[in-house]
Amino acid sequence: MTPVPTHHLRPLLLCLLLGLLVTGCSTPAQTGRYSATLITQQDHVVEDGQVLVGDTVVAGGTVVLEEGAEHRGTVTVLAGEARISGRVAGDLTVLGGTATLTGTAELTGDVVSAGGSIARDPGAVVRGTTTEEPSPATVLERGREPRAAGERALWSLLGVAVMAGLAWLAARLVPRPLHRTSAAATGFPVVSGALGTLVLITALPLVASMIFTLFLIPVAGIVLLGLGAATVYGLLAVGRALGVRAARRLGRTWSTPVAAALGTAVLVAALQLIGLVPFAGAAVTGIVVVVAVGAGFLTGFGLRPYTPPDDGIDDGGALHAEG
Incomplete structure (x- = not known):
């Protein structure tokens, strides 16, 4: 596997430092x-x-x-x-x-x-x-009223529409960063998935710890918002790649924003449907999410393209990004 350059891990240093601060609260409070x-x-x-x-x-x-x-x-x-x-x-x-x-x-x-x-x-x-x-x-779900099937379907369609709109907007406003992140996700899925997994398994436990420490709750909120934004942005990039490739396969001449919107809509709808399948649905969704998050961090959220080290080893199963 292609090694992940150390400078791509710098965003994790803040989380690690906060973790050290949290461990200082691991003794009974005065x-x-x-x-x-x-x-x-x-x-x-x-x-x-x-x-x-x-x-x-x-x-x-x-x-x-x-x-x-x-x-x-x-x-x-x-x-x-x-x-x-x-x-x-x-x-x-x-x-x-x-x-x-x-x-x-x-x-x-x-x-x-x-x-x-x-x-x-x-x-x-x-x-x-x-x-x-x-x-x-x-215990965690106690008191939650189950939603009717119609209400669940409405919220699902709303989520698909919102994500499709965000994909169209991102492809219009930041086309090059979105393309770079898309290229990393589809061209180097193993590296992206490894980095995304590392980010999530490092950040999420620390966030859980921060929540139980009063003065770190605002920091936990900021970290959660950042992870949420990274996940959404990564999914938009994957949706863009899916839409562009679908347009080429079908011989269509869709504009990139339209392709990104359609690809993202299909991706989100597919994840929602797959999520209904026990275990397998969670596994597939998890893989897509970690690859999406990792691609964002790998490219600095599209500020730079990802170029793997010249070690003569290709990313196993990599799909070369579209030009």
């Missing part, structure tokens, strides 16, 4: 200092007489609330373990990992378990309700 605590590794103990203020998210490691200690906020266990012998003034949600309530534990809120396990001593006091769900998705 009273009034933080509004949330993220536990990612090792054991963290709240001793007798101590008070931990704010929500706590256990994404690894272990948090121990000793007898006589108090936690004021929600405890969410995604991975790792929470051992509670003190008082929790809030809810306990276990979406993964385990939680142990000893005989001296007291919870003023509700207990929800989905995809995790809770060991509860008969002497533990839970003043709220206790709910067990079959999977975390059930």
Whole structure:
């Protein structure tokens, strides 16, 4: 495989630096200092007489609330373990990992378990309700009303129309950057997919961590908007390539903006239909997305063409870009 030049990875450095900042919040918060605590590794103990203020998210490691200690906020266990012998003034949600309530534990809120396990001593006091769900998705989707078939179809058509309009506009306003990104996606799909995968697996976990840290929530929002824009732009580039190639195959003389709009409409509609197929639909959509995102970063969002290093190795299965 053609190696990815290191200078194309510079956009990831900011994410990595922010990740180091987040790890600094992986210890129990001092009273009034933080509004949330993220536990990612090792054991963290709240001793007798101590008070931990704010929500706590256990994404690894272990948090121990000793007898006589108090936690004021929600405890969410995604991975790792929470051992509670003190008082929790809030809810306990276990979406993964385990939680142990000893005989001296007291919870003023509700207990929800989905995809995790809770060991509860008969002497533990839970003043709220206790709910067990079959999977975390059930908890996350709780309260969402299913849409009618007609409403889903209308939103799907609206999404196709919006993306087609954006493709036409991009092909009119920034034709050369869109063409360069399109050439990278279709000419070097393996390199683009590798870089796109690296970007997403680096950025998304960091965004999830930032959300649980109050002063990084605006940064998380900016990163999410950037990832969303990169995904949309990459899909427009792939749609442009699809439309141009379809026009050539059919012998049509469509203008590039029209070809881009039609190709993007077909691409988005196809992804929506494929997405209805369990597992396979998600896999195909994921491949298209990572290639699209990677092509954008590979070309600096079209500011420069991608030229692979001259190592004598072609990108496996590459389709040469249209001229």
